Amino acid sequence: MRDELLKAAQEAVEISKAAGAQDAWAWASRSRSVEYSYRDGNLETVQESTSRGLSVQLYVDGRYSTQSTTDLRPDRLKSFIAEAVAMTRALEVDPFRKIPDPALFAGRAADTLDLVDATVSTINHDRRLEIVKALDAAAHGHQKVISATSGVNHSHDVSAGASSNGFSGSHESTSFWFGAEVTVQDAGDKRPEGYHWVGGRHVGGLPDVSAVGKEALDRTVKRMGSAKGPTQKATMIVENQAAGRILGMLMSTANARAIQQGRSFYQGKVGSELFSKKLSVTDNPLLPRGLASRLYDGEGIAAKAMPVIEAGVVKNLYVDTYYGRKTSMTPTTGGASNRVVTPGQGDLAALMKAINNGVLVTEWLGGNADGTTGDFSLGVAGFEVKNGQLGAPIGEMNITGNLVTLFKGLTALGGDVYPYGGILTPSLVFEGVQFSGA
Amino acid sequence: MFSPNRRQMLQGLGAGLSLLTMPSFLVACAKQGAPVASAQAPLGQNPFAQWFGVDEALIREVLTELGARGATAADLFLQHTRSNSISMEDGIVSSASSSIDQGAGLRVVIGDQTGFAFTEDLSRESLLAAARTAAGIATGSAVVPPQALNVSPEGKLYAIAVPWADVGITQKLPRLEYVEAKARSLDPNIEKVSIAWSDSEERVLIATLGGLIATDYRPMTRLWVNVTANKNGVRQSNASNVAGRHDFAWYTDERLDTVAKEAVDRTMRLFDARRPPAGELPVILAAGASGILLHEAVGHGLEADFNRKKVSIYADMIGKSVAPDFVTIVDSAEEPFERGALNVDDEGNVGRRTTLIQNGVLQSYIHDSISAKHYGVEPTGSGRRESFRFPPMPRMRCTFMEPGPHSKDEMIASVKKGIIAETFTNGQVQIGAGDFTFYIKNGWLVEDGKITAPIKDCNIIGNGPDALKRVTMAAADARLDTGGWTCGKNGQSVPVSQGLPTVLVSSLTVGGEDA
Numbered sequence: 001m002r003d004e005l006l007k008a009a010q011e012a013v014e015i016s017k018a019a020g021a022q023d024a025w026a027w028a029s030r031s032r033s034v035e036y037s038y039r040d041g042n043l044e045t046v047q048e049s050t051s052r053g054l055s056v057q058l059y060v061d062g063r064y065s066t067q068s069t070t071d072l073r074p075d076r077l078k079s080f081i082a083e084a085v086a087m088t089r090a091l092e093v094d095p096f097r098k099i100p101d102p103a104l105f106a107g108r109a110a111d112t113l114d115l116v117d118a119t120v121s122t123i124n125h126d127r128r129l130e131i132v133k134a135l136d137a138a139a140h141g142h143q144k145v146i147s148a149t150s151g152v153n154h155s156h157d158v159s160a161g162a163s164s165n166g167f168s169g170s171h172e173s174t175s176f177w178f179g180a181e182v183t184v185q186d187a188g189d190k191r192p193e194g195y196h197w198v199g200g201r202h203v204g205g206l207p208d209v210s211a212v213g214k215e216a217l218d219r220t221v222k223r224m225g226s227a228k229g230p231t232q233k234a235t236m237i238v239e240n241q242a243a244g245r246i247l248g249m250l251m252s253t254a255n256a257r258a259i260q261q262g263r264s265f266y267q268g269k270v271g272s273e274l275f276s277k278k279l280s281v282t283d284n285p286l287l288p289r290g291l292a293s294r295l296y297d298g299e300g301i302a303a304k305a306m307p308v309i310e311a312g313v314v315k316n317l318y319v320d321t322y323y324g325r326k327t328s329m330t331p332t333t334g335g336a337s338n339r340v341v342t343p344g345q346g347d348l349a350a351l352m353k354a355i356n357n358g359v360l361v362t363e364w365l366g367g368n369a370d371g372t373t374g375d376f377s378l379g380v381a382g383f384e385v386k387n388g389q390l391g392a393p394i395g396e397m398n399i400t401g402n403l404v405t406l407f408k409g410l411t412a413l414g415g416d417v418y419p420y421g422g423i424l425t426p427s428l429v430f431e432g433v434q435f436s437g438a
Numbered sequence: 439m440f441s442p443n444r445r446q447m448l449q450g451l452g453a454g455l456s457l458l459t460m461p462s463f464l465v466a467c468a469k470q471g472a473p474v475a476s477a478q479a480p481l482g483q484n485p486f487a488q489w490f491g492v493d494e495a496l497i498r499e500v501l502t503e504l505g506a507r508g509a510t511a512a513d514l515f516l517q518h519t520r521s522n523s524i525s526m527e528d529g530i531v532s533s534a535s536s537s538i539d540q541g542a543g544l545r546v547v548i549g550d551q552t553g554f555a556f557t558e559d560l561s562r563e564s565l566l567a568a569a570r571t572a573a574g575i576a577t578g579s580a581v582v583p584p585q586a587l588n589v590s591p592e593g594k595l596y597a598i599a600v601p602w603a604d605v606g607i608t609q610k611l612p613r614l615e616y617v618e619a620k621a622r623s624l625d626p627n628i629e630k631v632s633i634a635w636s637d638s639e640e641r642v643l644i645a646t647l648g649g650l651i652a653t654d655y656r657p658m659t660r661l662w663v664n665v666t667a668n669k670n671g672v673r674q675s676n677a678s679n680v681a682g683r684h685d686f687a688w689y690t691d692e693r694l695d696t697v698a699k700e701a702v703d704r705t706m707r708l709f710d711a712r713r714p715p716a717g718e719l720p721v722i723l724a725a726g727a728s729g730i731l732l733h734e735a736v737g738h739g740l741e742a743d744f745n746r747k748k749v750s751i752y753a754d755m756i757g758k759s760v761a762p763d764f765v766t767i768v769d770s771a772e773e774p775f776e777r778g779a780l781n782v783d784d785e786g787n788v789g790r791r792t793t794l795i796q797n798g799v800l801q802s803y804i805h806d807s808i809s810a811k812h813y814g815v816e817p818t819g820s821g822r823r824e825s826f827r828f829p830p831m832p833r834m835r836c837t838f839m840e841p842g843p844h845s846k847d848e849m850i851a852s853v854k855k856g857i858i859a860e861t862f863t864n865g866q867v868q869i870g871a872g873d874f875t876f877y878i879k880n881g882w883l884v885e886d887g888k889i890t891a892p893i894k895d896c897n898i899i900g901n902g903p904d905a906l907k908r909v910t911m912a913a914a915d916a917r918l919d920t921g922g923w924t925c926g927k928n929g930q931s932v933p934v935s936q937g938l939p940t941v942l943v944s945s946l947t948v949g950g951e952d953a
Contacts, residue, residue, distance in 0.1 A: 039747065045552040045829065046575045049568075052558055055537075068537040070558040084536060090607045091531050146870075147747050183749040183870045189903060191751055191870030226871070228947065231717040261527065262630045262666035263675045322532070366866035366875030367897040367949070372666065372675040375713075377897035377949035379866070379875040396873050398897045398949030400713060436716035436949045 002170040005030060005160035008072075012056050013162050015078055019085040023059035023099040025167070025300075028052075029159035034123075037151040038132035040140075044149065060085055062093035096325045100299040102166045104321075104331060108295050108302040114288045115173035117202040120154050123176070128152050131178050131209050138213025139180040142221055146191055150180040150213065153199075167300040175291075176203050180216040186224045194220030198420050201289045219362075222383075222393060228438040229384060229394035235358035235411075236399065236433040237351050237385065240418035243425040245364055246378075247341065250403050251281070253371035254308060255334075256323035265374045265404060266314060275312040276410035278344070282307050283318075285337035292337045292422035301333050308339070312408075341425040344413035348427055351414050353388040355429060360385050367398070374403040380435075397437040406430055481589060486643040486653040490516045494587060496562055497645045501583040503569035504546050505647050508578025511807060512647040514569075515543040515784060516560070517826040520603065521638035526614045528630070534607065543826035544572040550746070550808055551575055554829040584649040593781020593789070595774050598657050598685035602637045605686045610635060613689050617663060621698040625706055627667040630675075634662040637686075644786035652786035657683050658777065658933065660922045661694075663701040667709070674708040676879065677701055681922025681933075682775045704861055704880050711894035714883055716950035720856035721898060721943045722849050722884065727862050727919040729936025731943070732767055732837045734865040734874035735902040738927070740769075740794050740802075741820075741832040742809030744869045751872035751902060755800045761906040766840040767795040769804055771819050777922050777933035778836035785821035785830050792818040794837075795906075806832040824930035834925060838937035842912025849911050849942040851887040857948060858882040858889065859898065872902040897949035905943055913940040 008028040016024035035047045054077070055068035065088040069080055135150035154177070160170035179197025186192050196216035198206050207215075238246060258264035266274075285294050285303035295303050299321055307315045319327070320334030352360065360383045367378030377400040384391030407430075414427035481487050481494040497514065504512035518540045525533050541558040542565055553575030555568040614633050621631045637659040644652045660681035667674055678700035680693060723731055736752075744750035752760075761767075771780040771789025780789035785807050793801050803809065806821030809832055822833035850858070858881050865876035876898050883891045918937035925934045 043551060043575065045554060047554045047829070048571050048574075049556045049827070051556070051827065065534040065536070067535065069539075071538055071540050072558075080538065087536065087607055088534070090611075091534055092611075094530055094532065097532075147749050149747075183747075186871075189751050189754065190872060191749060191753070193749065193868060193870040223871070261632060261664075261675075262668065262673050263664075267673075326528075365868060365873060365899065366864060366877060368863050368877040368895075370675075370895055372673050373895075375895040377713075377877065377895055379873070379897055379899045379949075381873070395871070396899050396901060396947055398716075398875075398899055398947060400716060400896065400949040400951055434716055434951050436947055438718060438947075 001030060001158045002160055002172060005158055006162060006168060006170050008054065009160050009162040012054060012077070012081070013164050015081050016056055016058055016085065017164060019082045021058045021060045021085055023164045025057040025099065025161065025163040027055045027159060027161045029157070031155060031157045033153065033155040034128070035151065035153040036128045036132055037149055038136050039149045040147055041136065043129070056081060056084070058085060058088050059097070059099050060088040063088050063091040064094060064097040065091065096322055098321065098325065099163065099165050100301065100321045104301040105167050105296070106302060109286055111295060112288065113286065113293045113295065115201050115293060117174045117176070119203050120156060120174040120176055123154055134209040135178065135180045135213035138210040139182050139217050141214065141217055142184065144184040144221070144224070145217070146183045146185050148180055148182045152178040161300065163300060169296050169300065171294060173201060175199060175201055178209065178212065180213045182216050182220040184220050184224060192220060192223040192226065194223055200420070201291070224393070226381065226393040226395040228396045229359065229435065231437050232435050233432050234435055235355045236430045237355065237358060237360045238428045238430070239348065239360060239362045240414065240416050240425060240427045242361055242363055243428045244418065244421050244423035247281070247339065247423050247425055249369045249376065250407060251308065251336065251339065255318035256320065256327050256329050258371060259317070260323050260326045263372045265372065266317060269314045270317060272314055273312045274314050274404060275309060275407040277312045278410050278413060279309055279312050279407055280342035281309045282340045283337055284340050287338045287340070290338040294337055297333045297335060299334055301331060303333070303337065306332055339423045341413065343415050343417050343426040345415045347414060347416050351412065351427055351429055352385045352390060354412065355385060356388050358385045359394070359435060360390065369403055376401060376403055397435055400434050400436060406433065481587065481651065484589060484653070486641060489518060489641055490560060490643055492516065497587065498583055500544070500565050500569050501645060501647050503566050504544060504573055505581035505583065507573045507576035507580070508548065509546045509576055509581050509647055510549055510811070511547040513545050513785060514645045515826050516643040517541060517640065519638060519640040519825070521636065523634065523636040524607065524610060524614060526618055526633040529618060531611070539825065541826040542568065543823065543828065544568045545829050546572045546576055547808060548576050550812060552829050556827050581647060583647050587645065587649050587651050590650060590652040590782065590786070593654065595772065595779045595781050596657060596683035599687065600685050602639045602657055602685070609686065613694065616691070617661065617694040617698050620695055621663055621665055621702055624699060624702040625667060627669045628665060628702065629668040629673070630666040632664045636660050642784065644782070644784065646786055650786050652782040654781050657685060659684055661689065661697060663697050665701045665705040667705050669709050672709065674705055676705040676708060678704060679921045681777055683777065683779055684775055707880055707892045708894050711880070711892040714857045714893045714896050714948050714950040715855070715952065717948060718945045719948045720853050721946045721948065722853065722856065722858040723938060723941045723943065724858055724860040725913065725915045725938060725940045726917050727921060728859060728941065729838055729919055729938040730862050730865045730876045731905070731938060731941070732839060733834060733925070733934070733936050734867040734876055735900065735905045736767060736794065737769060737834045737837045738867045739869055739872065739902050740804050742803035742805045742813065743832050745803050746809050746812045750869050752800065758800055759798050760800045760903060761795055761798040761909055763798040764842045764912055765795060765798050765906070765909055766793065767837070768793050768840065769820070769834050769837045771835045773836040773918065773935060776836045776918065776935040778834065778935035780819065780835055783819045783821045784823045787817040787819045787821060789819040789835065792820070804832045804834060806830050822932050824932060828930050831927065831930065833927065833932050834934050836918065836935035838918060839912060839916060839939060839941070841914040841916040841939050844911035844913050846913050846915065846940040849913070849940060850884055850889065852942070853884045854886060856884045857893060858884060867902070873899060874902055875899045898946050899949070900946040905946060908944040909941055910944045911942040915939050
């Protein structure tokens with residue numbers, strides 16, 4: 001399959017050149033996915049599909065465009081690319097747009113990423129059913145459960161790319177996920193919901209299925225009786241599962257495009273200590289079995305680990321070829337891979353003990369941040385922390401502040417790295433956070 | 439990566455190779471569909487059938503395969519989407535993209551169970567293979583389609599004069615340049631202007647095991663203006679956009695001037711804006727975009743899939759009084775040219791106007807065909823899907839509140855300390871707990887009955903049923919938002935619209951500082 005897709009990409013590059021493009025880049029992909037969902041003792045949906053697609057980037061007379069299609073019949077593809085080349089000619093010349101420098105393709109790491117588990121393709125109907133039934137049984141283990149939906153999903157993705165200036169590569173990965181979401185009857189009309197999903201590149205190494213269903217149930221039951229907490233400034237622990245979102249927000253404008261467009265608080269800050277000394281984040285594309293691992297990025301740049309924040313100091317930014325040329329920065333990589341936060345020590349219980357009093361945030365609800373200024377406001381739900389112990393569930397609250405200030409006030413990190421995501425972070429402790437509530 | 443996040447959210451800010459020509463397409467679509475009996479009959483000349491390269495014999499064959507193991511319902515959803523986007527930064531086009539997405543979604547329903555498969559390959563072999571996969575959920579005896587397939591008449595909610603396929607990039611570029619220059623001209627502190635343009639046209643053909651064939655041509659376009667201003671070394675950025683199922687001629691100078699001015703005004707106002715106080719405050723929701731309140735606090739909770747599963751906070755509330763009697767809330771597919779407009783939904787049902795709350799009393803859920811059957815009601819034409827890659831679900835279309843008896847001045851005068859919410863970026867809701875949020879980008883502080891200062895970046899959180907009861911006033915100035923909204927549910931995004939008159943909610947939790 002990898003060879004077949006590579007050939008399709010190479011052919012698309014040839015078609016593009018024949019149609020008049022000086023340079024071209026093509027990606028071909030194929031993805032097979034199976035998903036079951038099971039609700040309250042019955043199979044609810046069964047989805048199974050194989051998807052494919054092709055995208056082409058064209059460099060024509062100093063002009064540039066990108067094209068994609070799922071109609072891969074040879075005659076259609078030829079006319080599609082021919083029309084695209086003609087359309088590209090109608091654009092203005094963009095002096096900053098050049099095909100990525102082939103020197104950046106060099107030094108690709110050996111493929112030891114271990115992203116493919118051959119046993120994924122052997123998961124059959126009976127096994128899927130067994131998984132969702134076990135989840136369903138565990139998720140119903142409380143009298144207040146109204147409904148529980150369990151699911152299992154596995155996929156096998158292959159892609160390949162080729163360019164007119166010497167890039168070629170292919171990428172293959174599998175993934176396997178399962179989990180449940182549970183709704184329970186609370187006082188009055190309230191029916192709080194909770195969920196827990198786990199997954200990875202390999203079938204092995206994941207928690208026991210029933211334990212995952214039970215975790216979904218426990219997380220939901222714990223929300224019962226949730227009330228609005230007080231408006232106050234307090235110490236906040238963000239649970240490892242929830243911490244990825246705020247780190248993603250923090251890093252969303254750490255890139256050349258945002259800086260070039262004047263929409264980033266990282267502008268002029270490379271080398272500056274912007275955050276707490278406790279914060280270090282490395283972009284590591286070469287993590288074995290990583291959910292965002294890769295040997296090259298979307299421009300073919302050979303992947304390597306890159307410190308982004310080191311002891312609070314901004315070390316590197318995400319820079320692609322185009323915005324690198326516009327900002328005179330050296331290309332690093334245009335997009336994030338696995339973002340690995342250097343952990344501290346201790347589990348959630350230890351962190352609660354250490355802060356004594358405060359708020360544990362376990363989930364977000366909406367909210368946003370302004371990437372230009374860092375100002376944010378986010379809906380939160382979680383628990384009071386009282387005398388070092390987990391207290392009553394609280395919700396319908398907001399936290400409001402500035403991301404830079406918030407991460408200056410990062411006082412501790414747990415050792416409990418959450419493994420089921422592309423941002424690998426432990427629980428985080430912040431000082432002096434403004435909560436809005438009752 | 440598979441995303442296990444099944445939350446509902448609303449996003450505002452972000453971010454064919456036909457052998458037929460459009461005139462013949464339109465002429466053919468104007469024909470009223472008549473029952474047809476064989477492959478030689480009108481379906482063969484139907485422009486949608488020609489477009490997808492299918493005839494009645496093939497459709498019947500696929501439907502027969504879908505029903506081979508039994509089915510309450512089954513459908514074939516053929517879709518072809520052609521989309522273009524252009525972005526302009528620093529006065530030149532930084533990228534232009536086109537894409538074609540074509541495929542078929544095949545579904546078999548048994549009660550409330552669904553078997554689903556899709557394919558991008560529209561060959562007979564691939565369609566039949568996908569149909570067999572979808573039918574795998576069933577274990578009963580065969581159901582066959584009727585001899586005659588009935589082609590539904592075409593709807594006219596967004597009939598456009600010139601199809602997007604006939605508008606070349608050379609026509610679009612001057613419009614981008616115009617709005618870019620306009621935005622730059624409006625304030626000397628403007629440092630960057632970026633423009634994002636998109637247009638698309640979608641063709642669908644839906645064939646059901648019941649023998650219905652429905653077709654639809656769905657145009658869509660959107661223009662974003664993003665602005666960054668630099669005032670004495672401090673930067674602020676903000677945006678505005680206009681969107682709808684319109685054609686190229688809709689982008690008049692006047693419309694472009696308005697969106698440029700909105701983007702600049704919203705940006706410049708941030709320099710003087712502060713954070714509101716933290717805590718529970720009265721919130722006045724400005725007319726138009728504040729329809730986000732309805733989408734999050736009410737609309738999602740009334741989607742019937744959540745209610746038949748009993749996981750919505752509104753599951754036991756039909757027929758009950760949930761809001762003051764001046765509150766009437768509608769979810770309609772019939773608003774012409776709106777993003778949420780739909781001639782037919784993605785199950786082939788005619789898009790209707792659904793009154794959700796009439797004078798404060800909860801009237802109806804939002805249905806797809808599975809839930810309509812479950813509740814024994816007529817479908818509301820709300821069965822929607824992101825694309826052929828997904829099975830349909832009950833979804834909102836254009837959600838709005840009818841005008842009320844109060845005035846905006848009256849509301850402001852009544853507030854001792856509170857805020858006015860004016861522009862928004864996104865919102866979210868928990869269906870069962872009923873907690874919802876929306877993020878205010880621009881607004882105003884109200885003190886002692888007067889507007890005193892601009893505010894910014896503030897998340898609002900409330901509880902749906904509580905917030906409805908706290909709607910204490912609604913004005914006569916109801917209007918729909920001009921910006922484009924995209925609703926996400928269980929990993930599927932669909933375009934929606936929303937609207938509201940100016941409304942006062944007596945108390946919501948305001949994400950602020952320094953209470």
